Amino acid sequence: MKKINGRFYKQNILSTEQFTKSDIDTVFKLAINYRKKVESGKAITDLKGKILTALFYEPSSRTFGSFIAAMQRLGGGVIPIQGITFSSVSKGETLEDTIRVFANYSDVIAMRHNETGAAQKAADVSPVPILNAGDGVGEHPTQGLLDLLTIKERLGRLDKIHIAMVGDLKYGRTVHSLTKLLLLFQNITFTFISPPLSPMPDEILKMVRKVGAKIQKKSAIVDIIKDIDVIYMTRIQKERMDPKIYKKMKNMFILDAKLANKMKKNSIILHPLPRIGEITTEVDKNPRSVYLTHQMRSGMFVRMALLKLILTK
Amino acid sequence: MKKINGRFYKQNILSTEQFTKSDIDTVFKLAINYRKKVESGKAITDLKGKILTALFYEPSSRTFGSFIAAMQRLGGGVIPIQGITFSSVSKGETLEDTIRVFANYSDVIAMRHNETGAAQKAADVSPVPILNAGDGVGEHPTQGLLDLLTIKERLGRLDKIHIAMVGDLKYGRTVHSLTKLLLLFQNITFTFISPPLSPMPDEILKMVRKVGAKIQKKSAIVDIIKDIDVIYMTRIQKERMDPKIYKKMKNMFILDAKLANKMKKNSIILHPLPRIGEITTEVDKNPRSVYLTHQMRSGMFVRMALLKLILTK
Amino acid sequence: MKKINGRFYKQNILSTEQFTKSDIDTVFKLAINYRKKVESGKAITDLKGKILTALFYEPSSRTFGSFIAAMQRLGGGVIPIQGITFSSVSKGETLEDTIRVFANYSDVIAMRHNETGAAQKAADVSPVPILNAGDGVGEHPTQGLLDLLTIKERLGRLDKIHIAMVGDLKYGRTVHSLTKLLLLFQNITFTFISPPLSPMPDEILKMVRKVGAKIQKKSAIVDIIKDIDVIYMTRIQKERMDPKIYKKMKNMFILDAKLANKMKKNSIILHPLPRIGEITTEVDKNPRSVYLTHQMRSGMFVRMALLKLILTK
Numbered sequence: 001m002k003k004i005n006g007r008f009y010k011q012n013i014l015s016t017e018q019f020t021k022s023d024i025d026t027v028f029k030l031a032i033n034y035r036k037k038v039e040s041g042k043a044i045t046d047l048k049g050k051i052l053t054a055l056f057y058e059p060s061s062r063t064f065g066s067f068i069a070a071m072q073r074l075g076g077g078v079i080p081i082q083g084i085t086f087s088s089v090s091k092g093e094t095l096e097d098t099i100r101v102f103a104n105y106s107d108v109i110a111m112r113h114n115e116t117g118a119a120q121k122a123a124d125v126s127p128v129p130i131l132n133a134g135d136g137v138g139e140h141p142t143q144g145l146l147d148l149l150t151i152k153e154r155l156g157r158l159d160k161i162h163i164a165m166v167g168d169l170k171y172g173r174t175v176h177s178l179t180k181l182l183l184l185f186q187n188i189t190f191t192f193i194s195p196p197l198s199p200m201p202d203e204i205l206k207m208v209r210k211v212g213a214k215i216q217k218k219s220a221i222v223d224i225i226k227d228i229d230v231i232y233m234t235r236i237q238k239e240r241m242d243p244k245i246y247k248k249m250k251n252m253f254i255l256d257a258k259l260a261n262k263m264k265k266n267s268i269i270l271h272p273l274p275r276i277g278e279i280t281t282e283v284d285k286n287p288r289s290v291y292l293t294h295q296m297r298s299g300m301f302v303r304m305a306l307l308k309l310i311l312t313k
Numbered sequence: 314m315k316k317i318n319g320r321f322y323k324q325n326i327l328s329t330e331q332f333t334k335s336d337i338d339t340v341f342k343l344a345i346n347y348r349k350k351v352e353s354g355k356a357i358t359d360l361k362g363k364i365l366t367a368l369f370y371e372p373s374s375r376t377f378g379s380f381i382a383a384m385q386r387l388g389g390g391v392i393p394i395q396g397i398t399f400s401s402v403s404k405g406e407t408l409e410d411t412i413r414v415f416a417n418y419s420d421v422i423a424m425r426h427n428e429t430g431a432a433q434k435a436a437d438v439s440p441v442p443i444l445n446a447g448d449g450v451g452e453h454p455t456q457g458l459l460d461l462l463t464i465k466e467r468l469g470r471l472d473k474i475h476i477a478m479v480g481d482l483k484y485g486r487t488v489h490s491l492t493k494l495l496l497l498f499q500n501i502t503f504t505f506i507s508p509p510l511s512p513m514p515d516e517i518l519k520m521v522r523k524v525g526a527k528i529q530k531k532s533a534i535v536d537i538i539k540d541i542d543v544i545y546m547t548r549i550q551k552e553r554m555d556p557k558i559y560k561k562m563k564n565m566f567i568l569d570a571k572l573a574n575k576m577k578k579n580s581i582i583l584h585p586l587p588r589i590g591e592i593t594t595e596v597d598k599n600p601r602s603v604y605l606t607h608q609m610r611s612g613m614f615v616r617m618a619l620l621k622l623i624l625t626k
Numbered sequence: 627m628k629k630i631n632g633r634f635y636k637q638n639i640l641s642t643e644q645f646t647k648s649d650i651d652t653v654f655k656l657a658i659n660y661r662k663k664v665e666s667g668k669a670i671t672d673l674k675g676k677i678l679t680a681l682f683y684e685p686s687s688r689t690f691g692s693f694i695a696a697m698q699r700l701g702g703g704v705i706p707i708q709g710i711t712f713s714s715v716s717k718g719e720t721l722e723d724t725i726r727v728f729a730n731y732s733d734v735i736a737m738r739h740n741e742t743g744a745a746q747k748a749a750d751v752s753p754v755p756i757l758n759a760g761d762g763v764g765e766h767p768t769q770g771l772l773d774l775l776t777i778k779e780r781l782g783r784l785d786k787i788h789i790a791m792v793g794d795l796k797y798g799r800t801v802h803s804l805t806k807l808l809l810l811f812q813n814i815t816f817t818f819i820s821p822p823l824s825p826m827p828d829e830i831l832k833m834v835r836k837v838g839a840k841i842q843k844k845s846a847i848v849d850i851i852k853d854i855d856v857i858y859m860t861r862i863q864k865e866r867m868d869p870k871i872y873k874k875m876k877n878m879f880i881l882d883a884k885l886a887n888k889m890k891k892n893s894i895i896l897h898p899l900p901r902i903g904e905i906t907t908e909v910d911k912n913p914r915s916v917y918l919t920h921q922m923r924s925g926m927f928v929r930m931a932l933l934k935l936i937l938t939k
Contacts, residue, residue, distance in 0.1 A: 043362025049669025051695050062414055065392045069364050069418035072390030077698030079691045080393060080706060093900035096907075097918065101688055101899060104923040105695035273414060274406035281409075292410065297417040356675025375727055378705045382677050382731035385703030393706060586727060587719035594722075605723065609730040 008309035012123040012130045016144040016177045021184045028149050030305035031298070038073060038301070046308050047076035053106040055081050055098070056133070058114045062273060063133050063143075063299075067110045070303035079106055096125045103128045107311055110303075111135075129310050131303075137171050142306065144177030146299040147270060150290055151230055153298070154268045158182075164191040164224050166253055167234035167278060170198040174272040175234060179204055182213075189214040191224045193253065195236070195245070220252040225262045231255065233271045233278045233291075257282040260289075270295055321622035325436040325443045329457040329490045334497045341462050343618035344611070351386060351614075359621050360389035366419040368411070369395050369446070371427045375586060376446050376456075376612075380423045383616035392419055409438045416441045420624055423616075424448075442623045444616075450484050455619065457490030459612040460583060463603055464543055466611070467581045471495075477504040477537050479566055480547035480591060483511040487585040488547060492517055495526075502527040504537050506566065508549070508558070533565040538575045544568065546584045546591045546604075570595040573602075583608055634935035638749040638756045642770040642803045647810050654775050656931035657924070664699060664927070672934050673702035679732040681724070682708050682759070684740045688899060689759050689769075689925075693736045696929035705732055722751045729754045733937055736929075737761075755936045757929075763797050768932065770803030772925040773896060776916055777856055779924070780894045784808075790817040790850050792879055793860035793904060796824040800898040801860060805830055808839075815840040817850050819879065821862070821871070846878040851888045857881065859897045859904045859917075883908040886915075896921055 007023060019027075037044055052071040056064050059082055068078050079102065095113070099122045102109055108129050111122055116136035123130040134140040152158050163182065165175045169192055179200075182188045190208060192200045192215065208215055218224050221231070233255055236246070260269060260283045271279055271291035283289055320336060332340075350357055365384040369377050372395055381391050392415065408426070412435045415422055421442045424435055429449035436443040447453040465471050476495065478488045482505055492513075495501045503521060505513045505528065521528055531537050534544070546568055549559070573582060573596045584592055584604035596602055633649060645653075663670055678697040682690050685708055694704050705728065721739070725748045728735055736757040737748055745758035745765065760766040778784050789808065791801045795818055805826075808814045816834060818826045818841065834841055844850050847857070859881055862872070886895060886909045897905055897917035909915055 038362075041362070049664075049667070049699065051698055053691065061394055061411070065366065065394060065415060065418050068392045069390070072364055072392075073362065077695070079694045079698075081687055081691060092902050097900060098687070100918040101922050102691060104919065105691050105926050274410060276405050292413040293417065296414055300418050354675070374707055374724070378679065378707060378728060378731050381705045382703070385677055385705075386675065587723060589718050605726040606730065609727055613731050 006313065008306070009311075009313050010129055011310060012119075012126075012132075013141055013306055013310070014119045014123055014130065014132045015139045016141045016180045018141070019145075019181065019184075024145070024148065024181070024184070027145060027302065027305045027309065028152060030308060031149055031301040032153070034073075034304045034308075035297075035301045043075070044073060045075035047071065047074035047311055050074075050076040050108070050311050051079060051106040052076060052307065053079040053081065053102040053109045054133075055102060055109055056112040057118075058112050058134075060112050060134070062296075063112060066296075066299045067131075067133060067303055070300050070307055073300070074304055074307060076307070095121055099126050099130070108307065131306065131310070134173065137173050140173045140177050142299065142303055143174045143272060144181045145306075146295065146302045147174065147178045147232070147272070148181050149298045149302055150270065150295045151268070154290060154294065155229060155266065159186040159188075161185070161187070161230060162189040162191070162228045163230040163232060164193060164218075164221070164228045165200070165232045165234070166193045166221060166255070167236050168198040169194040169200040169234070172234045172272075175200070175232060176204055178232065179208065183207060183211045189216065191216040191218055191228065193218050193221060193224070195253070221255060221259055225259055226264070229264065229267050231263070231267070231269050233269065233275070235274070235276055235278060254278055254280065255283060256280045257286065260286045263288055319626065321619070322624075322626050323442055324623060325432075325439075325445075326454055326619055326623070327432045327436055327443065327445045328452045329454045329493045331454070332458075332494065332497075337458070337461065337494070337497070340458060340615065340618045340622065341465060343621060344462055344614040345466070347386075347617045347621075348610075348614045356388070357386060358388035360384065360387035360624055363387075363389040363421070363624050364392060364419040365389060365620065366392040366415040366422045367394065367446075368415060368422055369425040370431075371425050371447070373425050373447070375609075376425060379609075379612045380444075380446060380616055383613050383620055386613070387617055387620060389620070408434055412439050412443070421620065444619065444623070447486065450486055453486045453490050455612065455616055456487045456585060457494045458619075459608065459615045460487065460491045460545070460585070461494050462611045462615055463583065463608045464581070467603060467607065468542060468579065472499040472501075474498070474500070474543060475502040475504070475541045476543040476545060477506060477531075477534070477541045478513070478545045478547070479506045479534060479568070480549050481511040482507040482513040482547070485547045485585075488513070488545060489517055491545065492521065496520060496524045500526075502529065504529040504531055504541065506531050506534060506537070508566070534568060534572055538572055539577070542577065542580050544576070544580070544582050546582065546588070548587070548589055548591060567591055567593065568596060569593045570599065573599045576601055632939065634932070635937075635939050636755055637936060638745075638752075638758075639767055639932055639936070640745045640749055640756065640758045641765045642767045642806045644767070645771075645807065645810070650771070650774065650807070650810070653771060653928065653931045653935065654778060656934060657775055657927040658779070660699075660930045660934075661923075661927045669701070670699060671701035673697065673700035673937055676700075676702040676734070676937050677705060677732040678702060678933065679705040679728040679735045680707065680759075681728060681735055682738040683744075684738050684760070686738050686760070688922075689738060692922075692925045693757075693759060693929055696926050696933055699926070700930055700933060702933070721747055725752050725756070734933065757932065757936070760799065763799055766799045766803050768925065768929055769800045769898060770807045771932075772921065772928045773800065773804045773858070773898070774807050775924045775928055776896065776921045777894070780916060780920065781855060781892065785812040785814075787811070787813070787856060788815040788817070788854045789856040789858060790819060790844075790847070790854045791826070791858045791860070792819045792847060792881070793862050794824040795820040795826040795860070798860045798898075801826070801858060802830055804858065805834065809833060809837045813839075815842065817842040817844055817854065819844050819847060819850070821879070847881060847885055851885055852890065855890065855893050857889070857893070857895050859895065859901070861900070861902055861904060880904055880906065881909060882906045883912065886912045889914055 110131040112133040116138035118135040119132035423444040425446040429451035432445035738759040742762035742764035744761040749756040
C-alpha cells in the first residue's frame with residue numbers, strides 16, 4: 001500500500017493525461033473504500049490536522065462543495081475562498097503570488113480558474129500540490145475520474161464500452177477529459193453528437209484514432225440510442241448560438257423519457273451538471289439515470305482518494 | 314432515549330406545525346444539555362464525520378453563522394454556500410437539482426430561500442433531511458423554537474403567559490412561528506400591536522381562537538406594558554410604508570428605556586434581530602433584555618439539538 | 627506556563643501597543659513551537675470544541691485565510707463571514723449588535739473593518755475577546771507580530787537592527803505597527819523612504835525619538851541598501867498619486883534584483899503583500915526574500931499562538 005501511495009505523494013493533479021491504468025486502479029480502490037466507510041456512517045480521520053485551500057477564482061458551488069466535503073470527511077480543515085472575495089486579486093496580485101501565499105497556510109490547494117493553463121502556472125511556483133479543479137476550457141481531471149468511476153461501478157467494466165457524447169463537444173472540458181481517460185481501455189466506441197459549430201476538437205479525434213478506438217459521428221441521439229452503454233449529455237451553450245439554430249437543433253440533443261426508455265437495460269445516463277434542459281426531468285426517475293446520484297457522489301469519493309494519496313506517504 | 318430520538322431521525326424540519334408538546338420537550342432537554350456542555354468548555358463529538366450543507370440563497374449572516382457554529386460545536390463539518398456564490402444557479406439550475414447535488418455531499422441541508430414553500434419543494438426531492446432556515450414569508454421553525462426555549466428558560470414555564478407582539482405582524486414570519494408554537498400550551502394571552510396595514514393575518518388569528526387562547530388588540534405598547542410577561546418586538550418594514558405615516562406611528566411601536574422600566578420584574582424582551590430602532594440601545598442594559606444574549610444563544614443550542622436528533626438513531 | 631498564559635486569557639488583541647517584551651516572548655515561544663509541530667505533520671487539538679468567527683467587513687483573502695487556517699490547525703472550528711454576505715449589515719444593523727450576535731456563537735472574533743477604531747468599538751461591547759485583524763489605517767497587531775517574528779527567526783536577534791521602511795509610510799498600518807514593536811528593543815535604526823506626500827506620521831516619529839532610536843531619512847533605496855539588516859517594502863498607493871509623479875518616483879521605491887544583490891549577506895526583504903510591482907519578481911529567487919515564504923507562514927503561527935493564549939487558561 002505504501003508503495004502505491006508513493007506514486008501520488010506530493011504530486012500535482014493537473015490533467016487526466018497523467019494517469020496510467022494502474023494509477024486509476026489505485027485511486028478507484030481507495031475511492032470505493034471511502035464510499036463504504038462513509039455509507040456505513042464511520043468518521044474518518046486520515047487527514048486530521050491537514051488543511052486544503054479551495055481557491056475558486058470562478059465560482060462553482062458544485063465542485064467547491066465537493067472538495068470541501070471531501071476534505072472534511074477525511075477529518076481535515078478547509079480555507080474556502082470564492083470568486084468575489086478576492087481582495088488581493090482586486091488589488092492586482094498575480095496568480096503566482098496568491099498561490100504562494102496560500103501554500104504557506106495549507107497542505108494542498110484545489111484551484112478553479114477561468115484561464116486555460118492556470119493550473120500548470122500555479123503548480124510551477126507552488127511548494128504544495130495543486131489539484132486542478134477546472135481551468136478554462138482546459139482540464140478538469142477530477143471530473144473525468146468521477147465519470148469513469150461511475151461507469152466502472154455501474155457497468156462493472158471499463159473495456160468494451162460504447163459511449164455517446166452529446167452537446168457542445170468543442171468547449172466541454174468534461175468530455176475531453178473523459179475521452180482521454182477511456183483511451184486507456186480496450187474496445188471503446190465513441191459516438192459524438194454535436195451541433196456543427198461545436199464538434200469534438202481535431203486534437204482529441206486524433207488521439208482517439210491513434211489508439212485505434214472506433215468513432216461514429218451521428219447527428220441525432222435517436223440514431224444510436226439502442227446501441228450504447230453510456231450516454232454522456234452536456235449543456236448546449238445556448239448563449240453561443242443563433243436562437244433560430246438553437247431551436248431547430250434542440251431536439252437532436254435533448255434526452256427525454258421516450259428516448260431514455262429505448263436504451264439498453266444496463267446502460268447509464270451521465271451529465272456533469274448543471275443541466276438546463278438537455279435531459280428532461282421525467283428522465284430522473286429512469287433507473288439508468290445516475291447524474292444526480294451515483295455520478296455526483298463519486299466526485300466526493302474520488303476527491304477523498306486523491307487528497308489522501310497526495311497528502312500521505 | 315433511543316425511542317425519543319427515533320421521532321426525528323432522518324426527518325425534515327419544515328414548519329413549527331410539525332412539533333407536538335412532547336417533541337418540543339425532547340428538543341429542549343437536549344438543547345439545555347448542550348448549553349451546559351458548551352458553557353463548561355467541553356468539546357462535543359456527537360456528529361463527528363457528518364457534514365451539513367448551509368445552503369443560503371438569501372444571505373443571512375446570523376442564521377448562517379448559527380447553523381455553522383452548531384454543526385461544528387457537535388464535531389461535524391460544514392459546506393458553507395451563500396447567495397452570491399451560486400454559479401450553477403446563475404447558469405439556470407433548478408432548486409431541485411441543486412438540492413439533490415448537495416444531498417450527495419452532505420448528511421443534512423439547512424436551507425434559506427426567498428420563496429415561500431421552497432423548503433417543502435426541497436424536501437420533496439431530497440434524499441437527506443432538509444432543515445428550513447427560513448423560506449420567504451413562510452416558515453422559520455428553528456427561530457420559533459429558539460424564541461420558545463428562551464421564554465421557557467427565563468420564565469420557568471410555557472403555560473399562563475401574556476405575550477405582546479409588536480411591529481409588522483403581517484409579513485413577520487417569526488411572530489407567526491412563535492404564535493403557532495405557543496398554541497400548544499395553556500392559558501396564553503396574545504396582544505397584537507401593529508400598524509393598520511400590517512396586522513396579524515386572519516389565518517393565524519383563526520388558529521388562536523380555535524384553541525381558545527385570548528387575543529387583545531392594542532394600538533400602542535404603553536397600553537399593555539405593565540401586564541405582559543413577554544414583549545416580542547419586530548422590525549417595522551420602513552421601506553413598505555409612507556414616510557409620513559411611519560413617522561407618526563413610530564412612537565407606538567418603539568420600546569425605549571422608559572417603557573421597558575415599566576415592565577414586570579420577571580418579564581422579558583425579545584427581538585429576532587436585526588433591529589433598526591424598534592428597541593433603543595439604552596434598553597440593552599435592562600435586565601429584561603435577552604435579544605442580544607440568551608435569545609441569540611438559544612438559537613445555536615436548538616439547532617445543535619435538532620441536528621443531533623435528525624442525524625442519529 | 628499557566629501564569630504566562632494567564633496574561634492573555636480572555637483578553638482582546640487590539641493594538642501592538644499592548645505588548646510588552648515579555649508578552650512578545652510568550653507569543654513567539656508558542657508560535658515557534660507550533661511551527662515545529664505543524665512542520666512535523668502533527669495534528670494539534672488544543673482548541674478542539676472552540677469556535678472562531680472570522681468577521682471580515684473588508685475582504686482580505688490573505689489575513690482571512692491565515693486566521694481560518696490557524697484556528698483549524700488547532701482543532702477548532704470557524705464561522706467564515708466575508709464582506710459581501712452581510713445581510714444584517716445591509717439591513718442597517720450596527721457594528722455593536724453584529725458583534726454581540728456572533729459573540730453568542732463563538733469563543734473569539736477576529737475582525738477586519740475599514741474604519742479606524744472599529745476594533746475598540748467592538749471590544750467595548752463584546753463578551754468574547756476581539757482580535758483586531760486590521761481596522762482602517764489604524765492597527766493590525768498580528769501583522770506587526772508576524773513581521774517581528776520573521777526578523778527574530780531570520781536574524782537571530784531583535785536588538786541592534788537597521789531597518790529601512792519603503793513606500794507609503796503615511797497610510798501603511800503595517801509599518802506603523804512594526805515600528806512600535808521594534809521600539810521595545812535596543813539599538814534600532816530606522817530609515818524611512820517615502821514619497822514626499824506620504825511620510826511616516828509625526829506621531830510615530832515622536833515615539834521613535836522618545837525612546838532614543840535613530841532615524842535616517844533617505845530619498846532612495848540605493849542610498850542605504852548596503853547598510854541595512856531589513857528592508858520592509860510596502861505598496862505605493864498608485865491610486866492616490868498624480869500619474870506623472872508616480873512614474874518619476876517609481877524608481878526610488880522599487881526593489882529590483884540589482885539592488886537586492888547589494889544587500890548584506892544575512893539581511894532580509896519583507897513585504898506585507900499584496901505587492902504590485904514594488905519588488906520585481908526576479909527578487910523572489912534571492913535568498914534574502916522571505917515575503918512569500920517565511921514571513922507569510924509566520925502569520926499563521928503567530929495567530930495560532932494568540933488564539934491558544936486567549937482561549938485557554
